[in-house]
Amino acid sequence: MNYALDVQHLAKSYGKKQAVKDVSFQIQEGEIFGLMGMNGAGKTTILRMLATLLRPDSGDAFIAGNSIVKNPEKVRACISYLPDEAGAYKTMTGKNYLQFIAGLYFKEVPRQKECVALGKEICGLGDALEQKINTYSRGMTRKLVLARTVMTKPKLAILDEPTSGLDVLNSLDIRKTIRKCAEEYGTAFLLSSHHMQEVSSTAHKAAVMKDGQFLAEGTPQELLQKYQAETLEEVFEKAVRNA
């Protein structure tokens, strides 16, 4: 089967501390995969390895068939990465920022324009896109950077805590955007989150992480059944406490 993401025995240490231990999982096209775990569980390390920012100590991952170890340049052409609490260039207007990012991904002007048009539609910021980013609220900035992440229609979008620090309405908007992009453009999403509700309502599959390892993995329904729980929060608690 051709996976959008195929992770095989990925491991990473920082000195003596093993941040990620032999992790393997797959994501199909248009699928949303949620990584749940406490701070320091290894979620961000996995995302950074897949974004080719960190090199794994062992194991490999294939994104649209390209190895993150052997072909990181090819991987970068088919992914889009949104770091936790990432900002945007404050001196640019929202529109200029989308144009700048489109220019990084596409050389052809028509494709850039198409990409920016999609970004404008996804973020839904309207006239505010003509204003400088330093005038934006946290929610507006987050919508803008999420739009730039998905407007290039990547094979895999890697989102680290996409709704961190946002209010309920802004969080709901972001989740809707993620689901819409997965359905309409076939983009696979790998997102990390502290919010079980977010994972439960957005992801097709989820995994619970602790100390760099997967404790449980499956669809939300499978996880609820396995742990005889009513919510993912309960699943998380049982998985982590029993580990």
Added chain:
Amino acid sequence: MKNLLKKELSELLNKQMLLGLLVSFILIVMLGSVMTSTVSGTLDTSGEVHIIDLDNTDFTQQIIAKLEEKDYTVKTVSENKAYELILSEQNWSDAAVLPAGMTDLLYNQHQACQIDSVKALKTTSAMSIAFAENSSADYVISVMKELLSETYLTEDLSFLESPVSVVSYTTANGKNVQADSAEIISSLAMFDQLMPLVLFLLIVLTAQTIITAVAAEKTDKTLEILLASPVPRITIIGAKMLAALITAVIYAVVYGTGFLISMLTNVNRAAENIDIGEAFANLIHMQEAVRTLELQIPFLGWVGVIVHLLLTIGIALTASMILGGLVEDAKGSQTASIPILVCTMFPYVLSMVSDIRGMGSVKYLLYLIPFTHTFISTSCLRFHDMGLFFGGMIYQLIFLIAIACAALKLYQSDILFTHRFANKRTKN
């Protein structure tokens, strides 16, 4: 209050800041030692009086004895050879020439005499003029006046008011010309002061701009977005370096122009008090002196200086990219530029006050700093030290290649985000 103060201090006095402070302290102490040894070296030699005694009479022997009485170390030669040869052979920085027939002129004909003051020009640094003021001729004239006063104590001779006049000669590059070395240095000062200042500003401003920019991108996590995009990393690094260079050039041009205007204003102010015709004649004379001493820099020499400049700026840019990449947060960027600042300050200050090429063993330490070679590049050309000029250029080129490879490696490694050296990858 106590808690707040403790918190503020713990944030400000972090490990990175203290390390930067320690490095700065060590380097400043070293700079102070080098400066002290340079100045004391100059003072030591200023206690030495060199005389070319072509008269060789009892009176000239009295002059020497009187100088020795005053604790000066007097070195003499009596050969009638070209001044530049004598200074070169004796390794003297200057000499007072007592001409043949001087004693006869003073004692028998009761006429004023003329002695030559010869100085070997080894640097065109502006501050060297200050050090060059105590010449052998000054000491000799002072003693001559004393001796003549004692001899003619009872006689009324008007020539005693000004019994000795001085004609200045300057030697350089094996040539000799009748001109004052201080005036020659002043005529070259416009460029020889401006270029190091502009270079100093360029390096420091470029470093600060890049380090702050990279630190800000790391804090905002926009660097992660850029590095995960399909743009080659060398392009990302190159664009950032080029932008910083353009910004620094704008700064340097503005500051340099300001400095130039200020210098020209001073020159104009001075010109108001002198005769224009005399000033013009002096200017022509100085240009002729510079040409005779072969101190002028040919067109290809300027091209070489520009190559030196570009290499230095390239090194400063690349080193700043590395330091910026290693900075953990915006606070760290304040101290990260200290190594570049100090490595620029050392050769800049020392090249302004002295001749780095003649600094003994300290010069080899300074040569290790790549920027030194650009600060002394014009001096190398003016004094025909082509080995050092091209050697410095090759050293800077090798240094740039090495540091560029290191920067590229850094931006392709984990260190940028983990601030640790990566573990060795194990085979599956």
